Amino acid sequence: MRVVVQEAPFDFGAEAAGxxxxxxxxxAVVTFTGIxxxxxxxxxxAMEIEHYPGMTEKALEKIAKEAVERWALGDVLVIHRHxxxxxxxxxxxxxxxxxxxxxxxxxxxxxxxxLKSRAxxxxxxFSAESRAWVAARDEDEDALRRW
Amino acid sequence: MRVVVQEAPFDFGAEAAGxxxxxxxxxAVVTFTGIxxxxxxxxxxAMEIEHYPGMTEKALEKIAKEAVERWALGDVLVIHRHxxxxxxxxxxxxxxxxxxxxxxxxxxxxxxxxLKSRAxxxxxxFSAESRAWVAARDEDEDALRRW
Amino acid sequence: xxxxxxxxxxxxxxxxxxxxxxxxATVAALVEELRAREDRYAAAFEDLSALxxxxxxxxxxxxxxxxxxxxxxxxxxxxxx
Amino acid sequence: xxxxxxxxxxxxxxxxxxxxxxxxATVAALVEELRAREDRYAAAFEDLSALxxxxxxxxxxxxxxxxxxxxxxxxxxxxxx
Numbered sequence: 001m002r003v004v005v006q007e008a009p010f011d012f013g014a015e016a017a018g019x020x021x022x023x024x025x026x027x028a029v030v031t032f033t034g035i036x037x038x039x040x041x042x043x044x045x046a047m048e049i050e051h052y053p054g055m056t057e058k059a060l061e062k063i064a065k066e067a068v069e070r071w072a073l074g075d076v077l078v079i080h081r082h083x084x085x086x087x088x089x090x091x092x093x094x095x096x097x098x099x100x101x102x103x104x105x106x107x108x109x110x111x112x113x114x115l116k117s118r119a120x121x122x123x124x125x126f127s128a129e130s131r132a133w134v135a136a137r138d139e140d141e142d143a144l145r146r147w
Numbered sequence: 148m149r150v151v152v153q154e155a156p157f158d159f160g161a162e163a164a165g166x167x168x169x170x171x172x173x174x175a176v177v178t179f180t181g182i183x184x185x186x187x188x189x190x191x192x193a194m195e196i197e198h199y200p201g202m203t204e205k206a207l208e209k210i211a212k213e214a215v216e217r218w219a220l221g222d223v224l225v226i227h228r229h230x231x232x233x234x235x236x237x238x239x240x241x242x243x244x245x246x247x248x249x250x251x252x253x254x255x256x257x258x259x260x261x262l263k264s265r266a267x268x269x270x271x272x273f274s275a276e277s278r279a280w281v282a283a284r285d286e287d288e289d290a291l292r293r294w
Numbered sequence: 295x296x297x298x299x300x301x302x303x304x305x306x307x308x309x310x311x312x313x314x315x316x317x318x319a320t321v322a323a324l325v326e327e328l329r330a331r332e333d334r335y336a337a338a339f340e341d342l343s344a345l346x347x348x349x350x351x352x353x354x355x356x357x358x359x360x361x362x363x364x365x366x367x368x369x370x371x372x373x374x375x
Numbered sequence: 376x377x378x379x380x381x382x383x384x385x386x387x388x389x390x391x392x393x394x395x396x397x398x399x400a401t402v403a404a405l406v407e408e409l410r411a412r413e414d415r416y417a418a419a420f421e422d423l424s425a426l427x428x429x430x431x432x433x434x435x436x437x438x439x440x441x442x443x444x445x446x447x448x449x450x451x452x453x454x455x456x
Contacts, residue, residue: 055429
């Protein structure tokens with residue numbers, strides 16, 4: 001299990017390739033990558049992600065541990081950036097390895113649902129016209145109820 | 148949309164990093180990788196995957212196209228190997244890119260469920276003691292019913 | 295018509311493909327003809343519920359018609375992914 | 376006790392953290408004290424349903440007790456991922 005919170009970009013290809021590499025007991029690896037998406041019609045200059053140093057790491061570790069307890073997983077990776085990012089940049093990734101695909105998929109979705117609404121990150125979008133905090137979506141809160 | 152059927156290994160890290168790279172309209176990328184898993188207790192020497200040249204490509208393209216029609220996806224990648232592989236080797240991968248994570252996750256699971264039971268591949272496991280065709284699992288057939 | 299066999303169907307019959315001259319109207323009728331040929335065919339086609347069939351590279355059922363068909367393939371349930 | 380503010384709560388109050396001397400027994404009581412201070416606090420804490428609170432870096436509710444607590448943080452619903 002590895003949890004990383006950092007400002008610098010991460011190398012998604014290298015992280016994905018290195019995750020669970022050499023394991024002969026895992027049949028399935030799932031990764032999710034979150035990417036800065038431009039506004040509808042374009043114009044996003046940057047996204048800034050604020051976080052709560054200390055609590056962030058604790059919250060991510062707690063979520064990762066819960067995934068390991070609830071599903072038959074061989075490994076879990078969570079990387080989440082903070083600071084300034086431009087459209088197309090990778091914000092974060094999770095990866096799960098499991099003997100079977102159902103566990104790998106469910107655990108990755110669980111991690112994402114919890115991370116969206118329970119890890120202390122806040123996104124602000126900057127364009128020429130405006131700067132606005134991204135509002136939490138009701139459907140993200142709803143997504144937690146299935147677990 | 149890209150569908151690849153090949154005997155040679157593929158570079159998962161490079162494929163994952165290159166997939167949807169440069170897109171500013173996709174907020175979510177999901178990948179699934181299938182890996183040769185050793186037998187319980189070890190002893191698997193190799194897995195051989197037989198396929199049906201011609202039909203395999205058609206079946207994978209049909210499955211990928213259906214995913215693109217059913218979910219709001221920006222791109223889909225399917226790579227599946229055939230031939231001889233050792234424990235820990237990557238058999239196949241799918242990747243999905245979407246504006247939102249729900250579409251990316253669901254489409255990846257849909258692709259995997261269909262690919263498991265509807266793409267003409269057959270796995271045979273070789274160990275010192277035995278060589279045996281992998282039996283289809285009822286739960287894989289059941290998994291199709293949710294779509 | 296080309297008839298193809300994969301996985302343990304191929305192993306039981308002992309060849310991956312063959313040309314078959316047939317007047318069979320459906321896949322099921324073709325299977326009956328093949329079964330009657332030799333024990334190895336009878337063994338391969340013993341339990342149709344354990345088999346799948348593709349006609350011109352599309353999955354179908356055993357009652358599919360064979361008129362105009364170029365290629366029929368028999369194999370066990372698939373295990374991709 | 377350290378009191379931390381994030382995102383638009385931080386922007387409305389105008390600072391990211393401060394030391395607060397308080398006898399408040401619960402988070403809700405602390406919020407009442409802060410609200411009474413100045414308009415910018417009143418604005419930040421206007422609608423508690425739009426806020427979340429963490430006590431010693433654990434998410435909790437507004438009726439959580441403050442005895443022995445070192446750090447309280449106020450922020451809007453999180454938007455990670």
